[in-house]
Amino acid sequence: MLVGLLIMSLVDRVILSLMVQPLRDTFAISDVQFGLLFGTSFALLYGLIGFPAARIADTGNRKRLILYGALLWAGCTVASGFAQSFGQLLILRAGLALGEAAIFPASHSLVADLLPRERRSLAASIVAAAPFLGVAITYMGGGFLVEAIESHVAAGGGGGLEAWRLTLILAGLPTFVLALLFAATFTEPARRREAPLISERSATNIRGMVPFFLPLVVGAGAPMIIAAGYAAWAPETLKTEYGLSLRAAGAWFGIVAAVGPIVGSLLLPELVRRQKDRPFVEALLRVCIVAVVIGMAIFIAAPLQPEPAVLLIGYLFGAILMFGAYSTVIVSMQYIAPQSFRATLVASTTFIGSGIGLSVGPPLVAVLKEQFVGTYSDALVWTAVLAGLISLAAFLVARRASREL
DSSP: OHHHHHHHHHHHHHGGGGOHHHHHHHHOOOHHHHHIIIIIHHHHHHHHHHHHHHHHHHHSOHHHHHHHHHHHHHHHHHHHTTOOSHHHHHHHHHHHHHHHTTHHHHHHHHHHHHSOGGGHHHHHHHHHHHHHHHHHHHHHHHHHHHHHHHHHHHTTOSTTOOHHHHHHHHHHHHHHHHHHHHHHHOOOOOOOOOOOSSOHHHHTOHHHHHHHHHHHHHHHHTHHHHHHHHHHHHHHHHHHTSOOOHHHHHHHHHHHHHHHHHHHHHHHHHHHHHOTTSOHHHHHHHHHHHHHHHHHHHHHHGGGSSSHHHHHHHHHHHHHHHHHHHHHHHHHHHHHSOGGGHHHHHHHHHIIIIIIHHHHHHHHHHHIIIIIISSHHHHHHHHHHHHHHHHHHHHHHHHHHHTTO
16 A cells, blocks of 8 residues: 555655646646746645654654645645645646655655665655556546546536546546555564664764755756656657657656666665675765766756657666666665654655655756757756766766765
8 A cells, every 4th residue: 555655645746747738727827837836836845744754754653744744735736626726726736746655765764674684775765656556547547537538528528527627526536545545454563773884983973964964965966857857858859849649648658767767776775785896875975977978968968869769768767867867876875864854854855856856857858948949858958967967967976975985
């Protein structure tokens, strides 16, 4: 049930990207306003609430935290279908963020207490990969759902509601069911006591770890600017610039949006683990730096090609590398983060990734397209340049700081 809730958190978060034109028509909004609706209105509260939610996950009852958060975000998703203004939709997106802020750090905190350290890597990788599966389900099934609802409404169904409204109402209902099943079947585990895989001096000196952990989470989170930019605009790019239908654009992007990040979330942590001849932190940073360099080059080159297949294949391999680095850092928190701050450090990474990534990525692509480069594909290129350079620089700083641990 927990994995199902993680998946639905992304379904409810990204479903708006399949309804760009209907939202433009209903509320007369620009691309920049849509970027703010899709990203910034969600990300601001997601980032702010993530830290107190993570502290609760580090010290309090995680089952109740996840349950209440899921009920809140499901309610906001359903209520979004009844929004009567752009402002109301912004507020409900902020409520969605408030509910979702708890589940990711709380889930990683639970992994640490449900499994011993030697069995934890795969479970943490699955938790890290599950949200990407939610993105895939949204794009692969969402296009069919939206078109089916549009046909139903055009035939006189829907009770007078527009198709996009019915889509949001239906999207929120599964979360209610999963939340209630989670409440009925899950038991809060006892907390384990163990030392992290860094020096004892560093583990007890939280302030002394900041020069290492801060650039580490920035390096991991910056590629999610690319993820958020693609999540908001890739279906529209494939439809308007490459001539695909909404159904085809959603289905094909959904496949690569699932396979790439999920493979990266499982593969890159394993590459770190297999470097037994190196200290864990050194192996982690080595994998992440190489992944970001190659991934950035792929994300820059792919949108410049004229064929949609090249863009999609480029996203696939770029996502394996760059989004895999994000997940690898989160998984590694199971081993290098002090237990009392593990969920907080996961929340810091997701704040940079989901919080700042969603705040910056969607509106950045829109601004670049409208004010500078003229096309979504060129805007995605420059977004990759910016995010990739930030990530690479941060990982290099973390590598230097790691020598003091």
